[in-house]
Amino acid sequence: MTGTATKVVVTGLGVAAPNGLGTQDYWAATRTGKGGIGRVTRFDPSQYPSRLAGEVPGFEARDHLPSRLLPQTDHMTRLALVAADWALADAGVKPQELPEFDMGVVTASSSGGFEFGQRELQALWSKGGQHVSAYQSFAWFYAVNSGQISIRNGMKGPSGVVVSEQAGGLDALAQARRQIRKGTQLIVSGGMDASVCTWGWVAQLAGKRLSTSDDPERAYLPFDAEARGHVPGEGGAILILENAEAARSRGARTYGEIAGYGATFDPKPGSGRPPALRKAIELALADAGVTPDEVDVVFADAAAIPELDRVEAEALTAVFGARGVPVTAPKTMTGRLYSGAAPLDVATALLAIEEGLIPPTTNVEPADGYDLDLVTGEARPAEVRTALVLARGFNGFNSALVVRAAH
């Protein structure tokens, strides 16, 4: 069965996060409020105004991938390939046993393989064009993760790549759902970014949203009176999305359903029109066919820029009422992961549904004036059947996605 009545479910998770490599480690850390932010180790950050990042611990690409793939892949692609392997294994899917045109790959990217790009730009400008790698033609570009995952797993169905900075992670999952509704059985989806290199650092500094604190527990404080920017991180999550009937018929375990989605773009600054996040939330709820009081938890975008925190808090208050729904931002433990952030939040929401536990927003004390029921301190036990995940991309992209328990 195809069409908008087609249910699309998540059957596998692959996680690479700063506070845990692999779903098990990540959830063990996240449910107990254990963070993964620290001083940058991938380069010496001393000379830069921001020096903290969320780096994925303990990842040795050669332990997971054939050596021929290493020279042609950026760090973010290696993470994505491995997370895709884990997600497929978690879903119990052996790609070689499925029809090749019935599987596709739709990922989000925010900045491509920036570290690979830096190395080749350096070769070009310091040594000359003939020193640029033969792999530069694709290893840095935004489509590389979808391409490499499709090749590694023999997936010939509809694939794609969306770029809407941090909102893109939800846009990719929505596009994956769209392709399944049009008739493809399985889509590998999600996002992975890793631009913790000096060139990426300088470009992010230019965006003026990075925290300059050196204290991992005081640097990224969304909704707090001391909010002053975010800590960037690397990683994300790859998810297996399937047609629910097909998943059921192969006896797959199901984490939950991708039930609703909405996307808007903010008005041009100075236009006088209201921010568009609230509309995205309303569209996603309507698409899922749920009322605000059926939502058990919201995973916030949590920009930690006071003006943006206010916009988000007001949108949530307008839809759910003052303190009308538990809100959390476990990304305080990882930093903002760009295209990887929202897929990781979706994975986290599904794990919260499974365990009946809302992970905390660590280190934050909500500022006066935000009428949010922010889950701070420790994780909060709760029956979670429906979760709303929000993601915003630099310049005004707003996406909202509803996940729902499978049963």
Next chain:
Amino acid sequence: MTPRRVVITGIGVLAPGGIGVKNFWSLLSEGRTATRGITFFDPAQFRSRVAAEIDFDPAEHGLNPQETRRMDRAAQLAVVATREAVADSGIELTGIDPYRVGVTVGSAVGATMGLDQEYRVVSNGGLLDLVDHTYAVPHLYNHMVPSSFAAEVAWQVGAEGPSTVVSTGCTSGLDSVGHAVELIREGSADVMIAGSSDAPISPITMACFDAIKATTPRNDDPGHASRPFDGTRNGFVLGEGSAFFVLEELESARARGAHVYAEIAGYATRSNAYHMTGLRPDGAEMAEAIRVALDEARINGDAIDYINAHGSGTKQNDRHETAAFKKSLGDHAYRTPVSSIKSMVGHSLGAIGSIEIAASALAMEHNVVPPTANLHTPDPECDLDYVPLTAREHRTDTVLTVGSGFGGFQSAMVLARPERSVA
């Protein structure tokens, strides 16, 4: 409920040798080429030193100094193409709920030019591993995240609906428009400003294509360097450009009396799952994309009047693609004119797919098929009717346009006249 049908009501094009739809069509219909020796920088160190450049002055096209500074060249091209498309469509966007207007921008390599230039500065010519943030331009983050292109286009038209960049390598220009069509069909938007833009003519791009010999070394004859389907072809000519469209639901377009260029009747994308840059000669995955696009359009392959080919001019592409046409259309492939406008405007990576949709719509508009320039020497593996050298008057109601790209993406789109009978 019958599915919503999506039509093109406005076109804007910036292509080498053809800024604006009128100039673009003149170039194509006269079979002129816009490839030349690179002028943007000294290309002496590179194997391939030809490109298809646009003589583009942002100020002449109404961009103010701050917009020019803020935007990478690809974003500038996108904004100017968007303005032309909106003006061409005659649509009054102020009268439409902004949440029902969305944007998709295809781009393979984003702000490559800006990144290449700015890297050179912050690294002091590649000397610094720890690049110097104090030399970064204020809008460097907009170069890092090409989603800024979609933001610029959305601001240009006041769109507040679903907006994103689609980046699937060299099929981005088809996939961006295909994505926009899907958003209107499913009801997520009523109007989409959709297109693509790339401005990759920069040292880093020349270097990376040199390294895999993808671009032509025919530096002694730049005006005839792009030779799709020709037996002497030896690589593509890098180009730049942008094309944008106003896409609307058919009935509302008719209700406002809009001129309708074409319906986007079918679209599909598939992957070869084979190699990041290589193609299997059988063209099976492109053939499958074509089959699904025809199916979605509810059009029999025999109804295709013209094929706008990817035709990059690499040995492997043109062979691969020819096989895909035969596999999907059978004998009809031999009876159908096929041409590659890359022979004239080069290969602008993620932009070319949209520029080729524009060429396809204009072929329908004029009932003229653009030629494949520079095609003199037959290749036994490329044995279809490639419309060599000269444009051809030809009744064109239905067009197939395809793209193929790094990452293995294969996309196909069917354009048709909306008044055709739909089963």
